[in-house]
Every structure is written in C-alpha cells, then in structure tokens.
Amino acid sequence: xxxxxxxxxxxxxxxxxxxxxxxxxxxxxxxxxxxxxxxxxxxxxxxxxxxxxxxxxxxxxxxxxxxxxxxxxxxxxxxxxxxxxxxxxxxxxxxxxxxxxxxxxxxxxxxxxxxxxxxxxxxxxxxxxxxxxxxxxxxxxxxxxxxxxxxxxxxxxxxxxxxxxxxxxxxxxxxxxxxxxxxxxxxxxxxxxxxxxxxxxxxxxxxxxxxxxxxxxxxxxxxxxxxxxxxxxxxxxxxxxxxxxxxxxxxxxxxxxxxxxxxxxxxxxxxxxxxxxxxxxxxxxxxxxxxxxxxxxxxxxxxxxxxxxxxxxxxxxxxxxxxxxxxxxxxxxxxxxxxxxxxxxxxxxxxxxxxxxxxxxxxxxxxxxxxxxxxxxxxxxxxxxxxxxxxxxxxxxxxxxxxxxxxxxxxxxxxxxxxxxxxxxxxxxxxxxxxxxxxxxxxxxxxxxxxxxxxxxxxxxxxxxxxxxxxxxxxxxxxxxxxxxxxxxxxxxxxxxxxxxxxxxxxxxxxxxxxxxxxxxxxxxxxxxxxxxxxxxxxxxxxxxxxxxxxxxxxxxxxxxxxxxxxxxxxxxxxxxxxxxxxxxxxxxxxxxxxxxxxxxxxxxxxxxxxxxxxxxxxxxxxxxxxxxxxxxxxxxxxxxxxxxxxxxxxxxxxxxxxxxxxxxxxxxxxxxxxxxxxxxxxxxxxxxxxxxxxxx
Numbered sequence: 193x194x195x196x197x198x199x200x201x202x203x204x205x206x207x208x209x210x211x212x213x214x215x216x217x218x219x220x221x222x223x224x225x226x227x228x229x230x231x232x233x234x235x236x237x238x239x240x241x242x243x244x245x246x247x248x249x250x251x252x253x254x255x256x257x258x259x260x261x262x263x264x265x266x267x268x269x270x271x272x273x274x275x276x277x278x279x280x281x282x283x284x285x286x287x288x289x290x291x292x293x294x295x296x297x298x299x300x301x302x303x304x305x306x307x308x309x310x311x312x313x314x315x316x317x318x319x320x321x322x323x324x325x326x327x328x329x330x331x332x333x334x335x336x337x338x339x340x341x342x343x344x345x346x347x348x349x350x351x352x353x354x355x356x357x358x359x360x361x362x363x364x365x366x367x368x369x370x371x372x373x374x375x376x377x378x379x380x381x382x383x384x385x386x387x388x389x390x391x392x393x394x395x396x397x398x399x400x401x402x403x404x405x406x407x408x409x410x411x412x413x414x415x416x417x418x419x420x421x422x423x424x425x426x427x428x429x430x431x432x433x434x435x436x437x438x439x440x441x442x443x444x445x446x447x448x449x450x451x452x453x454x455x456x457x458x459x460x461x462x463x464x465x466x467x468x469x470x471x472x473x474x475x476x477x478x479x480x481x482x483x484x485x486x487x488x489x490x491x492x493x494x495x496x497x498x499x500x501x502x503x504x505x506x507x508x509x510x511x512x513x514x515x516x517x518x519x520x521x522x523x524x525x526x527x528x529x530x531x532x533x534x535x536x537x538x539x540x541x542x543x544x545x546x547x548x549x550x551x552x553x554x555x556x557x558x559x560x561x562x563x564x565x566x567x568x569x570x571x572x573x574x575x576x577x578x579x580x581x582x583x584x585x586x587x588x589x590x591x592x593x594x595x596x597x598x599x600x601x602x603x604x605x606x607x608x609x610x611x612x613x614x615x616x617x618x619x620x621x622x623x624x625x626x627x628x629x630x631x632x633x634x635x636x637x638x639x640x641x642x643x644x645x646x647x648x649x650x651x652x653x654x655x656x657x658x659x660x661x662x663x664x665x666x667x668x669x670x671x672x673x674x675x676x677x678x679x680x681x682x683x684x685x686x687x688x689x690x691x692x693x694x695x696x697x698x699x700x701x702x703x704x705x706x707x708x709x710x711x712x713x714x715x716x717x718x719x720x721x722x723x724x725x726x727x728x729x730x731x732x733x734x735x736x737x738x739x740x741x742x743x744x745x746x747x748x749x750x751x752x753x754x755x756x757x758x759x760x761x762x763x764x765x766x767x768x769x770x771x772x773x774x775x776x777x778x779x780x781x782x783x784x785x786x787x788x789x790x791x792x793x794x795x796x797x798x799x800x801x802x803x804x805x806x807x808x809x810x811x812x813x814x815x816x817x818x819x820x821x822x823x824x825x826x827x828x829x830x831x832x833x834x835x836x837x838x839x840x841x842x843x844x845x846x847x848x849x850x851x852x853x854x855x856x857x858x859x860x861x862x863x864x865x866x867x868x869x870x871x872x873x874x875x876x877x878x879x880x881x882x883x884x885x886x887x888x889x
Contacts, residue, residue: 220318222299235255244305246277252481278305294684295503310331310332324494334470339369341464341466369461378422381406381421381456383403388415415449416434417430418456428484433460436677443463444460458479464644467643475648500794503684511545514633514759517535527549553602554578558605569607601668606636612653616653619660637689639674669685687721705724709754721759722760753879756787757795757822795810807830813838823869832868835866841864842861844884852871853878
C-alpha cells in the first residue's frame with residue numbers, strides 16, 4: 193500500500209521557496225493513518241474506514257459550524273455487482289494539482305481497491321475554501337458475470353406487493369453500480385431532485401424539480417442534482433451527479449438516486465461490463481458531495497463555489513460578445529471574403545468582441561448542407577479553408593478582425609463515425625488552426641456520444657488540444673441536439689451554446705429565452721452559457737397578428753439585456769440589421785465596462801419565472817455588501833413591484849443605475865426578501881449596481 197501522509201512536507205524539501213504551496217492550498221489534506229482515511233480542507237472533512245481501499249464512510253464534518261454527522265450503516269460506499277470483497281491492501285496517493293489554468297488548484301486523492309478480478313479507482317478532488325468533495329470513477333480488469341446490464345428500471349417494472357416487501361429494493365440495489373452512499377440517521381429528511389434537459393432543438397423546458405420525503409421503502413429519483421434537507425434543523429447538503437442529462441446517460445439504470453431511510457445512494461456509473469478493458473483504465477461518471485447551510489442561498493453558493501473552481505473563467509478567453517451568422521438562416525450561402533470583411537465592420541459598430549464563422553468556411557460539406565458528416569477523416573482537404581469563398585485564405589479576414597478589435601472564431605465538427613476513432617486527426621486540425629491563424633474560440637457541433645468509447649475519444653480530443661495550446665483555446669460546446677455532454681459533464685472545456693432559435697420558424701420568443709436561462713441560472717453558472725438575441729426586424733410578418741410576445745414588441749436593447757448575465761450571442765448577420773439597431777451599440781459599450789465585474793459574482797435568478805407578463809431578473813452577488821441587479825418588467829401594467837431577491841430582511845439597499853431605464857433609489861428589504869423597484873414602461877429593464885448600506889435581521 194502506497195501512502196502520502198504529508199505531501200506538503202515532501203514538496204517543500206525540493207521546491208524553491210517561491211513555489212512552495214500557497215497557504216490556502218495547504219489546507220487541503222489527505223491522510224491515511226492506521227485504517228482511517230481523512231480527506232479535508234478548511235471547511236469540511238469526510239472520514240473513511242480504509243477497508244483495503246473499499247472505503248466505508250464513518251462521518252462527515254462541517255468545520256465552520258462544528259457539526260458532525262455519523263453514518264448509520266457501516267457498508268462500503270460504492271458497490272459494483274459481483275465485486276464486493278477487496279483482495280489486497282489497496283493503494284493511496286495524493287497530489288496537489290497546480291497550474292492547470294482552466295480550473296483552480298486543488299488536491300487530488302487516488303484510492304484504488306482490488307475487488308476480485310476488477311480494479312476500481314476513485315479520484316477525489318478537493319479545493320481550498322470550497323465545501324465540496326468530488327469523486328470520479330475509473331475501472332479496469334475482468335468483470336464478474338454477475339454484473340449484467342439490466343434494462344432501465346421504472347415504477348412500472350417494480351412489483352411492490354405491499355409495504356412488507358423488500359425484495360425489489362434488494363434486487364435493484366444488487367443489480368446496479370452504486371457510486372456513493374449517504375447514511376444519515378433520522379426520519380425527517382426532505383429531498384429535492386433537479387432534472388435537466390438539453391437537446392434544446394426539441395426541449396423548451398430545461399429544468400424540472402419535485403420535493404419528496406424519505407420513506408422506509410425506496411424512492412427512485414431522477415436528476416443530476418439532489419438537495420437533501422434535514423427538516424429538524426433546516427441544514428442542507430447537495431449531491432451533484434457528474435454525468436450527462438439523466439435521459440441521455442450511457443448505461444442507464446432508469447434513475448440517479450435510490451433513497452430510503454438511512455440510505456441515499458447515487459447510482460449509475462455510465463459503464464456497461466463490455467466497456468471495461470482488462471489492462472487500461474476507463475473513466476466512468478462521478479459525483480460531488482457538498483455541504484450547504486440553513487438557507488437556500490447558502491446551499492446554492494456552496495454548489496456555485498465548486499462549479500466556479502472546476503471551471504475557472506479567464507477574461508481573455510471566456511468573456512465574449514460573440515456573433516454567429518447562422519441565426520439568419522442563410523447558412524453558408526453568403527460566405528465570402530468580402531462578406532465577412534463587411535460583417536466585421538458592422539459587428540464592430542455594434543460592439544461585438546468575437547466573430548465566429550459557422551459551417552462553410554471549410555472545404556467539406558456537412559449533411560445539413562447537402563453533404564455528409566460521416567467519414568470526414570478520409571478527406572485530407574475537408575478542413576482546409578474553402579478557397580472558392582476565401583481565395584486568399586483567412587488572412588484578409590483575420591487582418592480585418594484585428595483592425596476592428598475582434599477575435600475570429602470558427603465552427604468545427606469532430607469525426608463522429610466509429611466513436612470518434614480518429615480523434616487525433618481532429619485534434620491536430622484544431623491545433624493547426626490555432627497555431628496558423630490564432631483561432632482561440634471553436635464551436636464544437638454535431639457531436640453524438642453513442643457509447644463509452646465515443647465519450648473517451650471526444651475527451652481525448654479536447655484535452656489534447658488544450659494541452660498543446662497551453663490551454664489557450666476555449667470551446668463553445670453545442671447542446672442543441674444529439675447525445676452530448678449536458679450541463680454537468682465535460683463542462684471544464686468552455687461555455688455551452690444553448691439554443692438555436694429562429695424568427696423564420698417563429699420559435700424565437702424573448703420570454704422563452706429568458707425563462708430557459710432564468711431556470712438554468714439557479715443551478716448552472718450563467719457566465720458559462722451562451723444566450724442568444726436575434727434580429728427582431730426579420731420575419732416580423734410571420735408572427736400571428738396581435739401576438740403580444742413577438743420579438744417586434746421588444747426593443748433591441750431589451751433583447752440584448754436578456755443575455756447580459758450570460759455570454760451574449762448575436763445570432764444574426766450584422767449586415768442585415770437596420771440602421772436603428774446600431775443604437776444598441778451604446779448599451780453594449782456600457783455593458784463592456786462592467787461585464788467582467790458583473791460576471792465576477794455568483795449569479796442567481798430573482799423575481800418570478802418569466803412568462804412575458806411579470807417581474808423577473810438576476811442578482812450577481814459580488815460580496816455580502818455589493819453586487820448587481822438586472823430587473824425586467826415584462827408586459828405588465830404595474831410600474832412598481834416588490835421583487836423577490838436574495839437580500840436579508842430589513843437590509844437597506846441602495847441601487848445605482850448602470851443601464852436601462854431604472855432610477856437610483858434606496859429601499860428596505862421586506863421580511864420575505866422582497867425589494868421594491870420601479871420601471872417606467874412595459875418590456876423595460878434596469879441594470880443596477882447595489883450596495884447594502886444597512887444590515888438587517
């Protein structure tokens with residue numbers, strides 16, 4: 193058994209003084225003493241019985257509140273069907289991960305258990321001052337025939353005869369891989385699973401949540417995120433299943449959490465027995481267990497703290513106001529050197545920072561333009577610049593972009609056939625485009641992850657590009673169709689291109705976009721989402737007469753404002769805008785002065801869920817004393833509203849207008865966290881800096 197009992201002390205012996213670990217990182221520790229493993233930082237500690245590497249949790253401690261929860265059952269935390277008994281001493285390593293640029297520095301702890309013919313490795317990660325521990329699974333070896341990939345379970349297939357029957361729980365428990373097990377005492381636990389939906393070409397409701405109470409018989413809960421609340425104390429935890437959206441996961445078991453009194457299991461590892469090689473590791477799904485607090489905000493902030501550490505946003509790469517012309521539905525038909533040069537000039541007038549040439553810049557023709565997206569790897573010219581459209585290559589448009597102060601980005605589609613078998617060639621294509629043309633922003637589209645090998649190879653492609661460019665590129669990961677990464681998996685690579693919406697098909701309604709964004713923003717960092725605004729003047733005649741929610745009834749400023757808490761996506765051609773559209777350049781210019789500061793906070797939804805007729809918005813919490821509010825008055829006759837916020841009762845809050853039509857005010861927060869605001873007209877907005885000038889209760 194290998195042990196690293198004091199990694200900080202060992203590193204200190206040979207690192208120069210200036211490179212010795214910073215004190216915050218030194219608070220992350222993993223120690224294996226006798227038969228007890230402790231993984232901890234300055235906020236939390238999870239203590240395990242070593243059990244030859246097949247860990248059994250003893251307790252979980254909140255250091256800030258000095259509270260410890262003992263585990264009721266002393267059974268292994270994870271379970272793989274047919275593999276229960278460890279056969280050697282297991283292995284343990286801990287390493288501080290430094291300079292990985294796209295995520296915060298952290299401690300990585302590797303725990304390996306030999307379970308008969310199968311080896312299970314769990315890689316834990318813990319960040320300084322983040323009240324969460326994440327764990328990713330890796331497997332290799334020979335799988336027991338007792339592990340059979342069962343069809344997804346559902347209530348229809350579970351034959352519960354009466355309250356005495358336990359056979360189905362035992363059958364299901366022994367038939368699916370379990371990643372983790374929480375075993376809290378008590379009968380008064382409330383559960384709130386949150387299910388997410390991508391494939392936004394089909395789905396227009398992206399978040400669904402329900403509240404349950406634990407019971408003596410099992411509940412089968414679906415969702416990537418589970419909030420667990422002790423009703424006797426109001427203390428909360430969260431479990432984040434790091435996997436694609438539930439309905440698109442690999443090797444599905446039909447649910448994500450199996451719960452009953454004394455047992456909350458995170459199930460489904462994303463692997464079938466046939467996915468596991470004998471001699472090399474294959475990566476499965478993972479989970480994150482986080483401490484919350486006694487208020488919803490405390491718990492959400494703990495989750496957000498982990499998400500922000502997992503994907504560090506870097507201003508020069510992540511912050512963007514990106515234009516992509518595909519939203520005007522001309523596809524590649526207008527692409528040419530002269531067109532892009534003209535586009536760049538008009539985009540600069542509007543305040544665009546990134547201009548992305550979608551499909552058509554390349555020689556190859558994908559299936560949606562009459563070609564094929566299969567066997568791309570066979571054509572060595574597929575990803576060459578299309579010289580019919582760009583006879584001088586990309587040089588002239590790159591020079592024009594530089595002159596306009598705009599970064600040029602490109603669309604890219606990996607070779608999907610044979611589970612991305614030719615990922616190395618795709619990776620080299622992206623590396624070459626970066627090195628030869630300085631491209632730093634790539635939209636990754638047409639991804640279809642049908643099996644584990646496809647997922648593994650896609651990750652290899654992305655990792656290879658990041659390492660070869662010293663993390664100098666960012667990916668816009670399209671989640672509009674197909675089996676893809678979702679919101680909580682492979683999200684360290686960039687931001688998410690959320691929606692295709694078009695006035696041509698009348699499926700762009702501003703409040704739909706706002707509603708989807710608002711619902712996601714509670715659980716997904718808004719700064720990691722690209723949110724679209726469209727040319728509202730196009731196809732106005734296609735919307736039904738008198739449709740109060742059609743885009744034409746909103747100002748162009750309002751449409752842009754919807755995107756401000758996210759990464760704005762201008763989903764149109766700049767040269768197709770009327771002259772009046774460029775007046776919004778003033779708003780965009782103002783926005784650019786605060787964009788980085790605005791996005792530096794933790795952003796959560798406020799007000800009511802958007803429906804086109806209410807008051808809604810977002811709050812960016814920079815510190816306990818200051819931040820930003822973005823408030824929308826939808827099409828409602830009420831000019832004043834007490835809007836639900838994340839402030840505490842009786843605080844006095846000063847609002848200073850930054851953009852929009854709001855006025856500066858001071859107001860006192862009501863007992864239920866509401867703040868009274870005024871906006872002068874329907875379909876108007878106000879962006880404010882706020883300061884808490886007096887503390888409340």
